[in-house]
Amino acid sequence: MRDEQINKIKLLSDTISRVFIGKSEIVRLVIATLIGKGHLLIEDVPGIGKTLLGIALAKSIDASFKRIQFTNDLLPSDILGSSIFKSSDSSFEFRRGPIFSNIVLADEINRTTPKTQSALLEAMNDGRVTIDGNTLPLPELFMVIATQNPVEYHGTYPLPEAQLDRFFLRLKIGYPLPEHEKKIIHEKDLYDRAHKIDSVLSTKEVEELQKTVPEIRIDESLVDYILKIVNATRNSKSVKLGVSPRGTLLLVRAAQAYAVTFGRDYVVPDDIKAVVVPVLSHRIVIDSNLYGFSRINESDGIINELVKKVPVPV
Numbered sequence: 505m506r507d508e509q510i511n512k513i514k515l516l517s518d519t520i521s522r523v524f525i526g527k528s529e530i531v532r533l534v535i536a537t538l539i540g541k542g543h544l545l546i547e548d549v550p551g552i553g554k555t556l557l558g559i560a561l562a563k564s565i566d567a568s569f570k571r572i573q574f575t576n577d578l579l580p581s582d583i584l585g586s587s588i589f590k591s592s593d594s595s596f597e598f599r600r601g602p603i604f605s606n607i608v609l610a611d612e613i614n615r616t617t618p619k620t621q622s623a624l625l626e627a628m629n630d631g632r633v634t635i636d637g638n639t640l641p642l643p644e645l646f647m648v649i650a651t652q653n654p655v656e657y658h659g660t661y662p663l664p665e666a667q668l669d670r671f672f673l674r675l676k677i678g679y680p681l682p683e684h685e686k687k688i689i690h691e692k693d694l695y696d697r698a699h700k701i702d703s704v705l706s707t708k709e710v711e712e713l714q715k716t717v718p719e720i721r722i723d724e725s726l727v728d729y730i731l732k733i734v735n736a737t738r739n740s741k742s743v744k745l746g747v748s749p750r751g752t753l754l755l756v757r758a759a760q761a762y763a764v765t766f767g768r769d770y771v772v773p774d775d776i777k778a779v780v781v782p783v784l785s786h787r788i789v790i791d792s793n794l795y796g797f798s799r800i801n802e803s804d805g806i807i808n809e810l811v812k813k814v815p816v817p818v
Contacts, residue, residue, distance in 0.1 A: 509713060510767035515704045517765070520560045523698045524553055525691070526684025530677055532765050533782060534561060534649075539713045540761030542672020542754070543628050543648040545786065547800055549655055552677045558609040558649050559698040565710050566703035567606035567645060574616040576659065580623035584633045598635065603627050606643050606707060610650040614660040621663065624648070625670050645707045645714075654800055665745070665789055672754060673782040676800065713764065720760035722771040725817035730755055730776060736810040737788050743806060745789035755783045773816050781807050 513535065520531050534557065537544045546554050555571060562569035572583060585601035602608060603624070610624060627633050628648050632641045650671065652663070668674070680688065688694065705713075730752065738746030747755075758779040759771045766775075785803040 509709075509716070512705050512709065513713070513765055513767065516564055519564045519701060519704050520557070523560050523694045523701070524557050525687055525694075526680045527553075527677060529778075530557075530675060532762070533673060533675060533779070535765050536758060536761040536779065537672050538565075538647055538710065539764055540672060540717055540757050541714050542758075542761075543650070543670060545650050545652065545668070545671040545674045546677060547652045547654045547674060548677045550653060552679065554649070554651050554677070555609060555611070556695060556698055557677075558607055559695070560701060561649075562607040563698060563701035564703055565606075565645075565705045565707060567707050567710075568643075569607045569609070570602035570605040571609040571611060572602050574610060574612050574614075574620070576616060578616045578620050580620050583620065583624055584627065584635055587636055596636075598638070598640075600640075603633065604640075604642060606645045606647065608646075608648045610648055612653060613650040614652045614662050616661065618661055621661065621667065624650075625667050628670050643707075645710055665787075668786045669748070669750065671786065672758065673779070674786040674800075675782055716769075717757060717760050717764060720763050720769055720771060722756060722760065723817075726759075726771055726773065726776065727756070729773065729814065729817050730759075732814045733776075733780060733784075733811055736814060737784065737807070740806065740810060742790060743788050744791050747784050747787045751784060751787040755780065758783045777811065780811055 517528070517531050517535060520534075521528055524531060534544060538561070548554070558571065559569060572578075581601065583601050583603050585599050585604070587596040587598050590597050613621060613624070627642060631646060632639055634640075679685075734747045734752045734755070737743050740746070755776070759775040762775045762779050763769075763771045781804050785800070785807050788803060788806065790799075790803055790806060
């Protein structure tokens with residue numbers, strides 16, 4: 505990696521952290537998702553700054569940003585766009601929906617119907633949408649940040665495992681520490697400041713960073729380490745369905761992207777440890793009647809326990 509790219513990544517992290525206070529590791533994982541060409545699922549309570557995070561990220565990289573509030577009456581066309589009849593010349597004009605943005609915040613994705621969820625998730629998977637027989641590409645730089653409230657499940661449509669698999673990482677932001685919350689209280693204009701952030705990277709520079717991720721070296725011993733972790737999920741009595749080969753590939757890519765955030769061109773064991781829970785915990789099926797935070801914590805705990813049992817290569 506070039507020194508200029510390393511400095512730009514640090515500047516990006518510092519810029520976001522000035523308004524998204526006290527969560528430097530979350531910021532690093534979000535940046536890893538961005539340069540890993542993935543999508544992010546945040547499962548946490550309302551009011552912890554998810555929208556603020558999306559705005560700060562988009563403004564920092566000079567990207568377009570749209571927020572979609574998901575409700576049970578939202579239609580696929582509300583996301584993708586629709587053709588409007590023009591009486592002046594008896595023709596149809598396609599009006600693009602909010603999905604045609606660089607950063608899309610899908611707020612409370614589990615509150616809309618499976619049909620609308622599928623429209624978004626298909627766009628995430630294919631990088632394009634098909635409307636009225638016409639296929640339209642989404643922006644080259646395209647990232648969805650979806651949120652779910654793990655406390656309120658009344659009237660919701662939880663994403664099944666096959667759709668959860670579309671998300672690169674799943675994160676819990678958590679409450680801020682008292683000293684950080686005190687700083688948030690005193691800095692009351694964080695949302696205004698987020699909207700006024702000067703970009704420190706262009707979208708083209710982010711795309712160049714994305715191209716470096718597959719080039720990051722990962723030693724054969726670390727590949728074996730990843731395979732042992734994945735196979736542990738498949739053989740665990742606590743897990744009904746283990747991680748798929750796609751999950752294995754995404755764990756490798758996440759470790760490479762995480763290494764890039766430190767300016768390294770090689771993966772170390774700590775990179776894998778940092779991303780293993782966010783990558784794998786929503787890719788296992790556990791035999792549990794728990795819901796919400798309890799279920800998330802249980803799947804996170806299972807992955808953590810399995811990782812502890814796998815020897816770290818030296």
